[in-house]
Amino acid sequence: MDSQKKHYLITALTLGIITAASAAIIGLTNMVTRDQIARNEENKINAGIVEIFGENAKKSGDQHNLENYKYVQYYYDVTNGTEQIGYAFRTSGSNMYGKISLMVGFYYATEAFKALSIVTNEQTYATTLVENYINPVNEGTRVVEDVSCGATYGARLVRDMIDECYTAMVEVIANG
């Protein structure tokens, strides 16, 4: 093997080894942290349900997985301890500004939108989106369709996620 070929081989091998070692380290870190991250997410979902439906609200029964949706992943029935008061949908979406995951709540009786709670918000304009769109929507001072808020692309994504949750809820009810 001439020296040039040897040099190319060493170069490729070095980069390959560095990349493989990096992948192994990331995999190991994932193994160490994934249970804790799952616990944190579970706590966030429970806190989100309380934030949407009030202090006594809690999820009832198992998580109902939903497929064939772009954003909606699963939902829970929500009770106040004695009777069902709503549905809480877990939805996750992303656009060029980053990812956002939400819990979206609907009333059981009227099937109307109640409020939403943030699980993770990695949007570049995260604070603007929360302050100018999500908080006013939750407070009832802004309608979901009004997305011009300084983080319009993020707000459009959230609006689409809420719309899809509503569609999913209608289908869930229709299918009994």
Add this chain to the structure above:
Amino acid sequence: MDKIKREKGYTKANFLKGLFVENPLFVSILGTCPALATTKTVEAAFGMGLLFTIVLLCSNVLVSLLRKLIPEEIRTPSYIVIIATFVTMVKMFTNAFLPELYSTLGVFISLIVVNCIVLGRAEAYASKNNVFDSFIDALGMGVGYTLAIILMAIFREFLGTGAFSIGTVFTFIPAAKLQIIPKGYEISLFQTPVGAFIVFALILAVIAFIKNRKAELKFNLDKQEKIRKAQEAKLKAQEAANGGNK
């Protein structure tokens, strides 16, 4: 002995340069994006500085360790892979053990990968120096950057909210809030990106003023010294001429 003395002095200077003379934010104007985005509160700025310093330390040390093994052609891609690995690890650990910090900093944790300071120090310093010096360089730069963003956050939080609060990002600390400016009198502009730019510009202006003032003083002192020396030389020449005449 001389070598040891020189090295001790070098280590101190190597650390201090990141704090003042080569401060990455206020002198090199690098890493401005997270500096503007994560300085709404002192706690968030401290968190960002801490994560940034950890990534910088780890990447500088590893790059320095591997500097003789990585061929020239793949230096930059290798450094990016190394930095991205540490950022991913830091992101996962923060998500697991400091979830409030993770949600506060959001996308800016991932963006440490493309922070010019990290790649810059790997390329400019760690790839040419030993592990210890690279560690000290990273520590100095990391602490310098952290202090710089904390300084910005102090102004922004104080002027923008009228208060300082702790325990909201690092939730293991009991939550406390010190309201200094009465509610309604705070200038919320300082909590917006515009406020961040204003604070950043004002700090840079003050630094430029101090630097110019120092340079001006040095220039005047040098000028006075030159005049004094010229006068002395003239006097000596006169004395010599008078002595010759006698």
